[in-house]
Amino acid sequence: MERPGGAGSAGPRAEEPGAWAAGGPGGPGTGTGTLSGAAPGPARAxxxxxxxxxxxxxxxxxxxxxxxxxxxxxxxxxxxxxxxxxxxxxxxxxxxxxxxxxxxNWKLFAPNPLQQNISVHVRAEIVDADGDRRTTRWMSLSAEDGEAILHNPLPSHAHQNELRRAWDFYVNSHDDKNRSTGSRGALAEAYLRRIVMLRLGAHDYGGTVDRIQLRSSARRVQAPSWSTEKIGTQPMYRLLAWWTVSTTDLPEGGVAAAGAAPGEEAHR
The missing domain is CATH 1.20.5 (Single alpha-helices involved in coiled-coils or other helix-helix interfaces)
Incomplete structure (x- = not known):
């Protein structure tokens, strides 16, 4: 009497190549088995x-x-x-x-980092249609930039740096008496005047800007509450001479600048 799976058995042995893997009672006729020699490789990632x-x-x-x-x-x-x-x-x-x-800019990590808030102010001499002259109040251009940046998730590079860099350019190319210290002094003055006239052109002063005068206001940053250091925060001004406006100072399409503008200061 022969054993199942012996020499006289019709089914293939489990250890033979191509044998059906145990796939349940249905056997090879059920279509649920797989060939043991055809295992798929891992998917490439x-x-x-x-x-x-x-x-x-x-x-x-x-x-x-x-x-x-x-x-x-x-x-x-x-x-x-x-x-x-x-x-x-x-x-x-x-x-x-x-x-x-x-x-x-490595000033943040310098031994003496910036400890002042510097703002740039301007006032203008206006000539009206009758030829009368009047001088406007001081207007803080830096305050206008601050208002444009405040609560703005994507402030423009001009509002953040244009005026500040122009003023730094002027200060670094002039001495304490506002005299040019090199060949770049005239360029710094022209660059600053054009920026100022571009800002003034956004306002209506009821006449033509004939002359402008700039100044800077520097206030030292107050010491923190836990510090014993005593720091004076009174403003220190640097006043420039009056500049007569020429056609080269006017931005394209900007001829006049006017009316009482926002950001003006009460003092003269």
């Missing part, structure tokens, strides 16, 4: 799972991103590093890459 064209595209994108990152890091390094041959020869290219979005 990531870039390897993409088709060939997409793998090539993804590789090209990564190469471009890597190159741009390397160039950016090199530009920033040359910008902040001490003057050297590369930074001297490629100074214009480095500045074009860095300014204004990637400008580096």
């Amino acid at each position: 990531g870039i390897a799972g993409l088709s060939t064209p997409y793998r090539v595209l993804a590789g090209a994108v990564m190469v471009v991103v890597g190159l741009v990152t390397c160039v950016h890091l090199a530009m920033v390094f040359l910008h902040v590093a001490p003057s050297n041959t590369l930074s001297k020869e490629g100074g214009a290219t480095i500045d074009d890459w860095i300014y204004p979005e990637f400008e580096q």
Whole structure:
């Protein structure tokens, strides 16, 4: 008498290649079994799972991103590093890459960080249609910028830095008596006048601006409540001479500036 699965058995043995795996009582005729030698491999993940064209595209994108990152890091390094041959020869290219979005400013980490709030004020001499002259009150241009930035999730770069950088440019190119200290002094004056006239052009003063005068107000930041340091917060002013407005100072399309403007200060 033969044993099931012996030499005379019609079914294949479990250990033979191609044998059906136990798939339930239905056996091979039920269609639920699988061949033991046909197990699928693991699915490929990531870039390897993409088709060939997409793998090539993804590789090209990564190469471009890597190159741009390397160039950016090199530009920033040359910008902040001490003057050297590369930074001297490629100074214009480095500045074009860095300014204004990637400008580096280390004053926050300097031994003496900024401890003053500086605002720029302007007043104008207006000539009306009858030829009469009058002088406006001092108006805080910095306060206007502050109002434009306050509660604005995406403030413009001009409101944040245009006036501040123009004033720093002027101060750094002039001495305490407002005399130019180099070839860039005239450029700093012209740049500042154009910015001021652009701001005044947004107001209606009922006449034509003939002359303008600027000043800065610097107040030291109050010491924190836990500090014993005594700091005076009274404003310190730097007054510039009157500047006569010329056609080169006027922004395109801006000829007059007028009326009582918001942000004006009560004192003269």
